[in-house]
Amino acid sequence: MELPRYPYAPLPEQQGTASPRRPVVIVGAGPVGLTLALDLAQRDVPVVVIDDNDRIGSGSRAVCWAKKTLDVFDRLGLGESIAQAGVRWQRGRVFHGEREAYQFDLLPEPGHKMPAMVNLQQDQVEARLVRAVQQDARITLCGQHELIDLQQDAAGVTLTVRTPGGMFDLQADWVVACDGARSPTRTLLGVGFAGQVFEDRFLIADVRLEPGARPRGLDPATPERWFWFDPPFHPGQSVLLHAQAGGLWRIDFQLGRDADVEAERQPERIKARVAAMLDGAPFELAWSSIYQFACRRAERFRVGRVLLAGDAAHQVSPFGARGANSGVQDADNLGWKLAAVLRGEGTEALLDAYEFERLEAADDNIGHSTRATDFISPKSALSRRLRRAALDLAARTEFAKPLVNSGRLSLPTEHLESPLSTPDDAHWAAGPAPGWPAVDAPLDDGSWLLHALAGDFALLAFGWPVQVPGLRVITLPGEGLAARRYGAAPGSVVLVRPDAIVAARWHRFDATAVQNAHARAHAHARALGRPQ
Structure with missing residues (x-):
């Protein structure tokens, strides 16, 4: 696929043409910034996206796109394209040496539109996002626009931008920083970015096998995630393998904290490692990189009229596919x-709720990533002995399998304490509670429940139709798969937010209770129990 570009073109502000203050300016045209731009445009909010580059980065980088993220892309019109272009998988295998320690299945129950995981190289996902943005007249994508200063007051934000045609000021009501782990926006705001930097280094190698090659039992027809602890072809370290689109395989080699980075970058050294792993099967080295990662987050995700999202807000290890997925879920x-x-439908407390919920998600992801990294790279002899014991036991007993951590794969965070949620007023035996992600199910007309939500508030009514002024109602059977997944019975109703998070639920419909929960989910003071 030829990757699109977004070359420099001056904005009216730079040409001296008077222009109204922009409602939203997004800094950074990666997956997070582009996703947010498409989301806002679908809500008829005009958006300007500025980026200091004018093209998509090369190489696989983020490769695993989780179900929640695929559901978001599907709402934006890209989910089916990404799922069809990528490699779908849901099963993984973990090895200790050459012996299998255990297997897992991320989506054991059918009845979901999107798969558990799709592997598609980041540049291929970004290409689809860029094309969708360029086709939307409500979005202006500006390449070679570098943010160099930022000032704000109660009325708005002034961004000073440097371009090939000179510097100019851009006015915005709100600014969202999606400009990566080295975020210039975050630096200009003076927001700290604290956490742990891990000393271990890892090598990524994207390789293409010759047709028909199946070393170590690899089967492109049934792709899985394979992870080795201490394999014979890379003793003392770990290796991760993923199938990618276009016949590529992504291999991550742990190199250790004392690796000679310059030596390890040499193509012949990389090819030797890959050849040992592939048991001598012929291959082509398509791309490689060496990385060192950190688990950290910004102190704040909102500073006045500027918000942080994606890697600008948080950074995690690549094990578990939590980085890009969490960023898309921020958007x-x-x-x-x-x-x-x-x-004017919601108060600014909604943006405080964004900070509350996504700080919670960042801490959740950092916790999982840190624990996985500590297991993959034990720092002491005792830690290494405990890891070996867990791996040995996992091959023989069920209780030890959860102790083996090769990267807990990305799942959306449950916002149990969200200020936007209305707590249950009765016992529910099953189903997503307020603050939990909504779940998918097939509908009688052949469509899917999550797709039917369409990025707006919706009331799921099980068993018979109801009406609430100003709120869309989706009537579902009182029995069946959807009812079981939501723990519903005839007469139950569930209020779902535009980001497919459950806001409230009741066993019996009460229009006033639903309206109050709807107001609470918009952060209106009276519904939150605060004085007006």
Whole structure:
């Protein structure tokens, strides 16, 4: 696939043409910034996206896109394209040496539109996002626009931008920083970025096998995630293998903290490692990189009229596919809230709720990533002995399998304490509680429940139709798969937010209770129990 570009073109502000203050300016045209731009545009919010580059980066980088992220892409019109272009998988295998320690299945129950995981190289996902952005007249994508200063007051934000045609000021109501782990925006705000930097280094190698090659039992027809602890072809370290689109395989080799980075970059050294792993099968080295990672987050995700999202807000290890997935879910969480504030439908407390919820998600992801890294790279002799014991036991007993951590794969965070949620007023035996992600199910007309939500508030009514002014109602059977997944019975109702998070649920319909929960989910003071 030829990758699109977004070359420099001056904005009216730079040409001296008077222009109204922009509702939203997004800094950074990676997956997070582009996703947020598409989300806002679908809500009829005009957006300017500025980026200091004018092209998509090369190589696989982020490769695993989790179900929640695929659901977001599907709402934006890209989910089916990404799922069809990528490699679908849901099963993984973990090895200790050459012996299998255990297997797992990320989506054992059928009845979901999107798969558990799709592997598609980041540049291929970004290409689809860029094309969708370029086709939307509500979005202006500006390449070679570098943010060099930022000032704000109660009325708005002034961004000083450097371009090939000179510097100019850009006015915005709100700014969202999606400009990566080295975020210039975060630096200009003076927001700290604290956490742990891990000393271990890892090598990524994207390789293409010759047709028909199946070393070590690899089968492109049934792709799985394979992870080795202490394999014979890379003793003392770990190796991760993923199938990618276009016949590529992604291999991550742990190199250790004392690796000679310059020596390890040499193509012949990389090819020797890959050849040992592939048991001598012919291959082509397509791309490689060496990385060192950190688990850290910003102190704040909101500073006045500027918000942080994606790697600008948090950074995790690549094990578990939590980085890009969490960033896309930041955009999913923020888009409807920002649009509601701009339209006057919700208060600015919605943006505080964004910070609350996504700080919680970042801490959750950092915790999982740190534990996985500590297991993959034990720092002491005792830690190494404990890891070996867990791996040995996992091959023979069920209780030890959860102790083996090769990267807990990305799942959306449950916001149990969200200020936007209305707590249950009765016992529910099953189903997603307020603050939990909504779940998918097939509908009688052949469509899917999550797709039917369409990025807006919706009330799921099980068993018979109900009406609430200003709220869309989706009537579902009182029995069947959807009812079981939501723990519902005939008469139950579930209020779902635009980002497919459950806001409230009741066993019996009460229009006033639903309206109060709807107001609470918009952060209105009376519904939150605060004085007006």
